[in-house]
Amino acid sequence: MRKNAREEWQKIQQMDKKSAAVYIWDYYKLWIIGIVTFVFLVFYFISAFLNRPKNTLLHVTMVNFYDNVSKSSDFYKDFIDYSGFNEEEGEVIFDANVFFNLIRPADSKSSYFQKTIAFLEAKTTDAVICEYDNLMGIGAGGRFLDLSDEKVKSIYEKYQDRIVYLESEETGEKVPIGIDISDSPVLARMNGYADKCYIAVSAYTERLDAVEVFIDYLL
């Protein structure tokens, strides 16, 4: 092996520059392409790892919401001011790129519904804002937190008069899952929902404090 390599090297050195280059390319192009790709991939992963998203402080999904909620929006800046969250520590994300209506489903909209379910189950999103039909539609799957739970006692007590219930078809049991936020002064300023809207807490979330701050901010 070693001897071969040395012979090969001597052979290449004897050629002039141009034919050496042609020779190397002809015989070793697979190796060259492979190594270059590999090095590229290693660098890519290192840079992607260094630029990976900061940890999340709060993630809210806003279904069928047609106003700007990106980081440059007043809504976002206003909330950061209100909550006192430090943007160095992590991100606050409002995702309004979700459109579906569980009563009238149509083509691509099923993807948005699946996205929402995936975000709930993967613990990506902490709370969902939506209209009544969608609230009951997603709620029927048991993916929203039962608000009478010990964990959210303070939210439950504060907003008791705004809570809406989901009646289970099987057992007839009534579960508190949503909070009416239709009269939120913050949302009123925006081009938001024409109908009534509600906020529900994910059953899987681990950031309940941040959710509470957000609900307080809305109302």
Next chain:
Amino acid sequence: MANKSGKAPMTSWEKNQFKWGWIFILPTMLGLIILNIYPIFATVYQSFFKTGDFGRGNIFVGLQNYATMVKDAEVWQSLWNTIKYAIIEVPFSICIALVLAVFLNRKMKGRSVYRAIFFLPMVAAPAAVAMVWRWLYNSQFGLLNNLFGLHVEWISNPKIAWISVAVIGVWSILGYNIVLFIAGLQDIPHDYYEAAEIDGASGVAAFFNITLPLLSPTIFFVLITRVIGAMQVFDLVYMVMDRTNPALPKTQSIVYLFYQYSFNFGNKGYGSAIVMLLLAVILIVTVFQNIGQKKWVFYN
């Protein structure tokens, strides 16, 4: 070979094959295990639970999901709908595509134009496809009824809706099958046809005696993957059938039902059980196809 009793030591050729064989399949297997096999086991595990309980945790129910499923008429109806769909989609899409691919593989004028046209539906916007078919099938303003002076409710009459859906299925899968068949046809050496031509065989005879046998590995591949694909039909049903459509119970597929349970009703345990049923059915069909292939698939 030398030592037939007990465990024969591997010859160097066998060792070599073992080493290279695993090197060749390793990237694929690794990827597959991480991306797919692990989620499949998670699904099997989930099918023993009742899930989605407002953050109170999943409840172990043993085989109860399966017991409920066996008695659930909706599940069996959906399974039957899916099988009916496959019975139409698979043979029609394969036969039509095969004939068209043979035509497109001939040397003739305009071949590239035809090929480009048959490719177009593959990149058309799904919204456009949905709109066009809905318009064609619309009972009041639809092209079909207006053109032939009919009053058929193509997608809301339970007796014919499943056929209408299957027609869209055949249409949308044609382009893919054609691409695969053309690829297979190109690997058939030209000399076979020259020999046939000298013998005075007609085009039709050449098709049955040369093209079909030599293309049989590709046909087998298309058959297996199409049966699996047809048994998993979902988008199509979702696209044309509204949830209020009276024909929905007679057209909804098994994956559609699984989707309803896993995503809409939040009962992932039951949804997983349905997937296991589907898996069992496909597995049985595939095993039979694999046994059957010895009769009609020719490998060099």
Next chain:
Amino acid sequence: MNIESMETKRKITQIAIHIILIIFSFIMLVPFAWMTLTAFKSATEATQVNPFVIFPSKWLTSAFVRVWNNMSFLLLYKNTLLLIFWRVLCAVLTATMAGYGFSRLEFKGRDAMFNLILFQMMIPSQIFLIPQYVMVSKIGMTNTIFALVFPGIVTAFGTFLLKQAYMGLPKDLEEAARMDGCNIFQTFLLIMAPLARSSMVALAIFTAVFAYKDLMWPLVVNTSSTMMPLSAALATMQGQYSSNYPELMAASLIACVPMIVLYLIFQKQFIEGIATSGGKL
């Protein structure tokens, strides 16, 4: 049989074939024609369901202009092409290798592994969405090209396709190569892989089309608008202006232009394949 009657017979067949192909071309073209015609209509005209208004009363190009100005197509093209490039590269590379291993080599564990491949194809893809998303988000790689490519790194479908392609190839070629002193890898790389080229092209076309059309995965994994591919951006647009069909169709038309160009390039490769191996009916 005299030559003249054979010639007429051949001509008749040729014309019959053209007629069949033209009929099917029309059937295949309908959605595309609808897309094009709708893109030139006004928004109100586009939602009329009367089937006899097929052509726009006035050909408007405003939808194209608006869409081109509102969406950053160059960025979307870039993301989509990167997605397609990496998926096609990974799929063709891994499937060509694995297909060879499964078809031409005999080793312990081969059949069990291949059954696993078939097994994976039998599971509806909706099952994989959430676990795969959890994996990507756990390693903090959401909103990257890697995330887009991730589920397409390997392909069960492609492995099966290539396996069948190798199985159709004659065995003597391989044996001759072995006699000449090629080892297994050289036989694969120099003799067998080039012969399976048309199946590789078919797999590349499939992978590219599926990557282009894949909506569910990009929607979940890349939420940042700078990292979206075309499919997700079109869906976002459809979500925001659901009734504006002319704009949606104009955007869809602009979106599929690179796909058609890519296909024409691949198709050339396809036809060259015929020129070397030959093939009439």
